[in-house]
Amino acid sequence: MKKDSKKKATIYDLSVLSGSSASTVSAVLNGTWRKRRIKESTAELIRGLAEEHQYTANQQARGLRSSRSGLIGLMLPVYDTRYFSSMAQTFEAHVRQRGQWPIVVSSLRDPEEERQMAESLVSYNIDQLFICGATDPDGVHAVCEAAGLKHINIDLPGTKVASVVSDNYQGGRILTEAIIRQFSADDPLKPQELFLFGGKDDHASRERIRGFKDMKRELLGGDFDASIQPTGYSPNMARIAFENFFEKNTRLPRALFVNSSINFEGLLRFMAAHPTETFSDLVVGCFDYDPFASFLPFPVLMMRQDVEGMITKAFELIEQPHAMPQIHLLPPQLVSPRTALPGPLDGIKDAG
Amino acid sequence: MKKDSKKKATIYDLSVLSGSSASTVSAVLNGTWRKRRIKESTAELIRGLAEEHQYTANQQARGLRSSRSGLIGLMLPVYDTRYFSSMAQTFEAHVRQRGQWPIVVSSLRDPEEERQMAESLVSYNIDQLFICGATDPDGVHAVCEAAGLKHINIDLPGTKVASVVSDNYQGGRILTEAIIRQFSADDPLKPQELFLFGGKDDHASRERIRGFKDMKRELLGGDFDASIQPTGYSPNMARIAFENFFEKNTRLPRALFVNSSINFEGLLRFMAAHPTETFSDLVVGCFDYDPFASFLPFPVLMMRQDVEGMITKAFELIEQPHAMPQIHLLPPQLVSPRTALPGPLDGIKDAG
DNA sequence: ATTATTTGCACCATCGATTGTGCAACTTAG
DNA sequence: CTAAGTTGCACAATCGATGGTGCAAATAAT
Numbered sequence: 001m002k003k004d005s006k007k008k009a010t011i012y013d014l015s016v017l018s019g020s021s022a023s024t025v026s027a028v029l030n031g032t033w034r035k036r037r038i039k040e041s042t043a044e045l046i047r048g049l050a051e052e053h054q055y056t057a058n059q060q061a062r063g064l065r066s067s068r069s070g071l072i073g074l075m076l077p078v079y080d081t082r083y084f085s086s087m088a089q090t091f092e093a094h095v096r097q098r099g100q101w102p103i104v105v106s107s108l109r110d111p112e113e114e115r116q117m118a119e120s121l122v123s124y125n126i127d128q129l130f131i132c133g134a135t136d137p138d139g140v141h142a143v144c145e146a147a148g149l150k151h152i153n154i155d156l157p158g159t160k161v162a163s164v165v166s167d168n169y170q171g172g173r174i175l176t177e178a179i180i181r182q183f184s185a186d187d188p189l190k191p192q193e194l195f196l197f198g199g200k201d202d203h204a205s206r207e208r209i210r211g212f213k214d215m216k217r218e219l220l221g222g223d224f225d226a227s228i229q230p231t232g233y234s235p236n237m238a239r240i241a242f243e244n245f246f247e248k249n250t251r252l253p254r255a256l257f258v259n260s261s262i263n264f265e266g267l268l269r270f271m272a273a274h275p276t277e278t279f280s281d282l283v284v285g286c287f288d289y290d291p292f293a294s295f296l297p298f299p300v301l302m303m304r305q306d307v308e309g310m311i312t313k314a315f316e317l318i319e320q321p322h323a324m325p326q327i328h329l330l331p332p333q334l335v336s337p338r339t340a341l342p343g344p345l346d347g348i349k350d351a352g
Numbered sequence: 353m354k355k356d357s358k359k360k361a362t363i364y365d366l367s368v369l370s371g372s373s374a375s376t377v378s379a380v381l382n383g384t385w386r387k388r389r390i391k392e393s394t395a396e397l398i399r400g401l402a403e404e405h406q407y408t409a410n411q412q413a414r415g416l417r418s419s420r421s422g423l424i425g426l427m428l429p430v431y432d433t434r435y436f437s438s439m440a441q442t443f444e445a446h447v448r449q450r451g452q453w454p455i456v457v458s459s460l461r462d463p464e465e466e467r468q469m470a471e472s473l474v475s476y477n478i479d480q481l482f483i484c485g486a487t488d489p490d491g492v493h494a495v496c497e498a499a500g501l502k503h504i505n506i507d508l509p510g511t512k513v514a515s516v517v518s519d520n521y522q523g524g525r526i527l528t529e530a531i532i533r534q535f536s537a538d539d540p541l542k543p544q545e546l547f548l549f550g551g552k553d554d555h556a557s558r559e560r561i562r563g564f565k566d567m568k569r570e571l572l573g574g575d576f577d578a579s580i581q582p583t584g585y586s587p588n589m590a591r592i593a594f595e596n597f598f599e600k601n602t603r604l605p606r607a608l609f610v611n612s613s614i615n616f617e618g619l620l621r622f623m624a625a626h627p628t629e630t631f632s633d634l635v636v637g638c639f640d641y642d643p644f645a646s647f648l649p650f651p652v653l654m655m656r657q658d659v660e661g662m663i664t665k666a667f668e669l670i671e672q673p674h675a676m677p678q679i680h681l682l683p684p685q686l687v688s689p690r691t692a693l694p695g696p697l698d699g700i701k702d703a704g
Numbered sequence: 705a706t707t708a709t710t711t712g713c714a715c716c717a718t719c720g721a722t723t724g725t726g727c728a729a730c731t732t733a734g
Numbered sequence: 735c736t737a738a739g740t741t742g743c744a745c746a747a748t749c750g751a752t753g754g755t756g757c758a759a760a761t762a763a764t
Contacts, residue, residue: 008474008499010750021714026751036753037712054498059475060421061750064412064719071476078441080696085437089430092458101472103455106444108700120453122360123411124423146406147360236698268643268692276690291620292644340620344432346588348460362720373744378721388723389742413720416749 009053017053018046025050029057069125074104075117075140077133077233081261082290082343083305087132087154089344090311100127109233111136118143128318130154130311135202137163152318154310156203157327162317166305167329168204171287172211172257174334178301179255179285180219191222193254197241198263200232205259208287212257231263238266246270254281261288287332291340302335308344361405369405370398377402381409421477426456427469427492429485429585433613434642434695435657439484439506441696442663452479461585463488470495480670482506482663487554489515504670506662508555509679514669518657519681520556523639524563524609526686530653531607531637532571543574545606549593550615552584557611560639564609583615590618598622606633613640639684643692654687660696 011025018025020042027033028046049055063069072095076084088104095102103126107114114131118140121129129151131140137158144151145160157163176194183189196212199205209228216227229245231237238258246252258264264286271279282298289304309330317328335341363377370377372394379385380398401407415421426443428436440456447454455478459466466483470492473481481503483492489510496503497512509515528546535541548564551557561580568579581597583589590610598604610616616638623631634650641656661682669680687693 012750022750023715023752024713027713027753030752032753037710039712042712056471056475058416058477058750059472060412060416060477061719062752064410064416064721065750065752067719069412078697078700079431079437079444080434080441081437082432082434085431085433085440088437088440088456089432089458092431101455101476102457103453104440105454106441119408120411123408124453125410125412234697234700235692235694262697265643265692265697268647271647272690272692290644291617292642292648295620295623295649296644296647297649338624340587340617340624342587345430345586345614345617348430348586364720374721375723375745376743378723379743382722384723389740391742394742410720413749414722416751417720417722419749 008058009050009055010058011055014046014049014053014055017049018042020046029055030062063125067125068127070099071101071103071124071126072098073121073126073129074102075114075121075129075131075134076104076106077109077135078106079104081288083261083288083307084133086307086344087311090307091130093344093347094311094315107134109133109135111139115139115143118149122147122149128152130314130318131158132156134158150318152314154314159325161322161325162320163325163327164310164313164317165204165327165329166303166310166332168207168287168332169211170329171303171305171332172208173215174211175285175287175301175303176212176215176257177219178334179257179283180216182255182283182299182301189220189255191216191220192227194220194257195227195229195245195253195255196257196259197229198231198233198238198259198266200230205230208257208259230259231266233260233262235262235265235269238263239269240266242267242270243273246274252278252282255283256285258284258286261286261290261293264288264290264293289335289341291343294335294337294339299337301337302339303332304335304341305332306330360410361402361407362410363407366398366401366405366407369401370394372398381407382414415477419477420479422452423455423476423478424450424452425473425478425481426454427466427473427481427483427486428456428458429461429487430458431456433640435613435640435659436485438659438696439663442659443482445696445699446663446667459486461485461487463491467491467495470501474499474501480504482666482670483510484508486510502670504666506666511677513674513677514672515677515679516662516665516669517556517679517681518655518662518684520559520639520684521563522681523655523657523684524560525567526563527637527639527653527655528564528567528609529571530686531609531635532568534607534635534651534653541572541607543568543572544579546572546609547579547581547597547605547607548609548611549581550583550585550590550611550618552582557582560609560611582611583618585612585614587614587617587621590615591621592618594619594622595625598626604630604634607635608637610636610638613638613642613645616640616642616645641687641693643695646687646689646691651689653689654691655684656687656693657684658682 011022014025015022025046027036028043033043074091092102105117114134131153133155137153138160141160153163157165180189229241231241279298285301287303289302363374366377367374379388380395385395424447444454457469459469466486484506485508489505490512493512505515509517532541581593583593631650637653639655641654
């Protein structure tokens, strides 16, 4: 409107325009003006000018003074799986609802990266940090602790502050049972026909594997440790594992427990190289939910982790002075084959 | 190390410790010290102390002074599709490689939200803004322009600054042709057997629809406008459209052009309510790529948009003084059924 | 009409880093 | 031995908002 709309208005500009002091303007615009006994009419005037000149507070200045920023951080291993992207989406909604700003970064599962990122986020004076799926949560904790930054672990637990994670053990049991029950009584699954692929030596994998083993033993008997093939969280390592198995046994197992959707992508790569008949007799259980995966040409059982619940719980816990670094377990949900669940996108109005 | 490791070290702390002035410390640590003729030995000393005390610059103070922040913003409609999550992942990698920090927000396709978000990002003094898939890019532009913030459009073009978008018209043509060629010469697809579902009245949809119509007319002849069913970018609206079609015609079309993976999720929901036989004769082309979708029990052709290329191009263009608000087109890639392409995750080291 | 309160606001230091400017101490030239 | 650089750094203003403190003017109490 004014000639100099190139630069943003500050409280000093409004101070001149209104004839009040900068501190009065500040108080009016940040809501502390009643406490400072500013006249209603003065406040009104200033609010009007602020509106007219499109004033918005400089968050850097505000943050510098108050040593807060309004930013809440989420550290993710990666974005590009439905699990983590829905984590980001859900996190964003919660943060914005609190009038704060999400800043999401991905650490690529590298402990050193994780720590450096935390350092850097600290230098922006972020108010809280949600550490999701970190390889070394306690390393990140040390950084946060030193800076007095509130934080919490999600997905993978740490030992220093509270953690919110899926009940991977129970989930593993339930998924394993569901896989086994897919087979009819007249041609039941045999112990050596059920394998677990994927995951690495992290808490989630360990618990899932434990659940898998326990349930497998209970239902099928026989202890068959060779049925575990950890491949890391990498599509290609998983693909190679499937290829190797296939070469050695001239076929896939009848039933697969796949440890994550990332590993499932490894199975896709394997599938691309083999005719569809190879998979006619296959049952897959995957510890993650992806709507498209649920409709593949063979029965796919999935475990959907309760992302909404985890984020909600994490927001509750992060406020509390950490009495004890407890691990809070949330049950994941078994999803039958050919199921399309609503997701975070469904809340969005989009008339088209 | 020191007693008071609870608060972060500042240049003033290091100033005292080193016996130099704060400005000298600042210069040493931000790299401008040669220009200021600081002695090598002084620099060395200060660098040592900085290391020892784990100094990291307060970005808010730095930003306040220099009116920059080191933050680069990406505004996304949503996170939770493979297209947009890979956009976020790719963006992140590029930004971090430049030594800056990504701040990603989702605007949920609401023009008012988009503008407010831009306002708010401005108040953090972000250095650049990538506007991806905005419903009203020019509205966001106005906000950026007023604040002197460099910005660029991705995915959906605006008229005020440069835009980088997929060649939706050519992509639409190619996908349509590929769908039609899936059918053999002895039982070829007829014009009234090919429908387009999804999308709304945005640039991308319009172009894809134009490509669809043109190619359909060229190959199949007949102009059949009823074959377009826009449903918005919503899974449920798409599901309802499929249901309606099915009720009216007692079957699905033999071939579908689905406008986005979000709409494809609507098809999944429809599938969940119908037996597999319903889809035995179906061919689907989808304008988006999702690895799991590629392996569904019927032929699925997909268009993968060149996310890496778009981000790269956008970084090139955003620096340039906007001579002309040109639209830069990037060809998307046709993906055959049962194809598992590598993605941004493949770059990650993860031995497992 | 005084004194005691309350109201309404201005002043100023502060957060931590950046940067233009000034000026000793030292070196080189003449 | 003096004048003219050069080197190496300190000083102080500044970015924009916040919040403690102090003080007039208006109002109430006596």
